[in-house]
Amino acid sequence: MASYADDLALAHLLADTADSISMARFRSLDLHVESKPDLTPVSDADKAVEQAIRATLARARPRDGVLGEEFGMSTPPAGQGNRHWVIDPIDGTKNFIRGVPVWGTLIALLEGERPVAGLVSAPALGRRWWGAQGHGAWAGKHQRAATRISVSAVRRMGDASFCYASLPSWEEAGRLEPMLQIMRDAWRNRAYGDFYGYMLLAEGAVDVMVEPELSLWDVAALIPIVTEAGGQFTDLAGERAPGDGSAIATNGHLHREILGRLAAGVAPAHR
Template identity: 75%
Template sequence: MAGYADDLALAHLLADTADKISTARFRALDLKVDSKPDLTPVSDADTAVEKAIRATLARARPRDAVIGEEFGATDAAAGRTSRRWIVDPIDGTKNFVRGVPIWATLIALMDGDDVVVGLVSAPALGRRWWAGTGLGAYAGRHQSAATRLSVSGVATLADASFCYSSLTGWEEIGKLDAVLDIMRGSWRSRAYGDFYGYMLLAEGAVDVMVEPELSLWDVAALIPIVTEAGGTFTDLAGRTGPTGGSAIGTNGKLHPEITARLGVAVSDRY
C-alpha cells in the first residue's frame, strides 16, 4: 500500500502546477470559453491545465496511461498498462466561467479497476483534499498543514444533512420522487454540487451526497477520499468503483437506507 505514497506526492506536484494556471485565469477579463459538442462549456484554463498535467506525467510516469476530460485517452490506455491517471482539469467549469469560487482540479490514479490515489485541489477556496489506498484521507492548504479526515457518525436520516447536485437529472431517470422523499426526511438538504459535496462528506460536514450522472473523470478522485475517511461510495446499482456513471456517497451508516430509498436492489448492493 505504501507504494502509492510516491504517486500521491506526484499528484500534489501536478496540482501545484494546475493551481498556478487556473488561478491566473479565474475571473480573467480575456478568458476564452467555447461550447463542446454536448453543449457544456470549456475554457482556455481547462485545456491549459490538462496539457500541463499531461506534459509532467509524460516525463515522470511515461509508462502510465492518461485519461482526461478534454483530450481523451493516451495510446497506453488501450491495454498496455494497468495504471491510468484520470484528470478533470477544472471540475465545476460553469462556476469557473461565472466567477463562482467552487471549482477544482481532480487527479486520480487507477491501478487496474481500483482507484488508489485521489486528489482534489480547489485553490479559490484555499483548500485541497487527498487520499491514497491505505494512507488515509487528509485536507488542508498543503501537505505540511493537513488534518486527517473522518466522516460523521450520524446514523439516522432525520439527523442527517443530505446533499445533491441538482434535481433535473433525477427527474430524467425517474427518481425525483425518491430524492424528494429523502429530502423531506432529512434534517437538512442542500445542493452544493460537483466535487464539493463529496469533500464535505469526507470532512463529516454532510452525511450523504448523491448524483445521477457522472463521467469517470468526475468521480475517480473522489472515491478514495470518501472511503479512506471511512465512508461508503457506490453507484446507483450498488456497485463500487468509478465506472457506473452515478454516485451514492454516504458516511456508511446511512448507506443501506439511502440505497433502499433510491431503489437499489438488495442483490446489487455493496
C-alpha cells in the same frame, strides 16, 4: 499493501501546476469559453491545465496511461498493473466561468479499474483533499499543513445533512419523488454540487452526497478520499466499480437506506 506516497507527492506537484494556471485565468476578462458537442462549456483554462498535467506525467510516469476529460485516453498504459491517471482539469467549469470559487482540479490514479489514490485541489477556496489506499484521507492548504479527516457518525435520516446534484437531473433519471421524500426526511438538504459535496462528506460536514449522472473523471479522484475517510461509495445499483454512471456516497451508516430508496423508488419517512 502497496505504498502510494510517491504517487500522492506527484499528485500534489501536478496540482501546484494546475493551480497556477487556473488561478491566473479565474475571473479574467479575456477567458475564452466554447461549447463541447454535449453542450457543456469548456474554457481555455480547462485545456491548458490538462495539457500541463499531461506534460509532467509524460516525464515523471512515462509508462502510466493518462485519461483526461478534454483530450481523452491519448496515452494508453504500458507498465505493469495497468496504471493510469484520470484528470478532470476543472471540475465545476460553469462555476469557474461565472466567477464562483467552488471549482477544482481532480487527479486520480487507477490500477485497472480501481481508484487507489486521489487528490482534489480547490485553489480559489484555499483547500485540498487527498487520500490513497492505506494512507488515510487528509485535507489542508497543502501537504505540510494537513489534518486527517473522517466521515460523520450520523445514523438517522432525521439527523442527516443530505447533499445532491441539481433536481432536474434527478427528474430526468426518473427518481425525483424519492429524492424529494429524502429531502423532507433529512435534517437538512443542500445542493453544493460537483466535487464539493463529496469532500464535505469526507470531512464529516455532510452525511450523504448523491448524483445520477457522471463520468469517470468526475468521480475517480473522489472515491479514495471518501473511502479512506471511512465512507462508502457505490453507484445506484450498489456496484463499487467506478465509471460512467451514478454515485451514492455516504458515511456508511446511511448507505443501505439511501441506496434502497433511490434504487427502488421507495421513500418511507424515518423521523
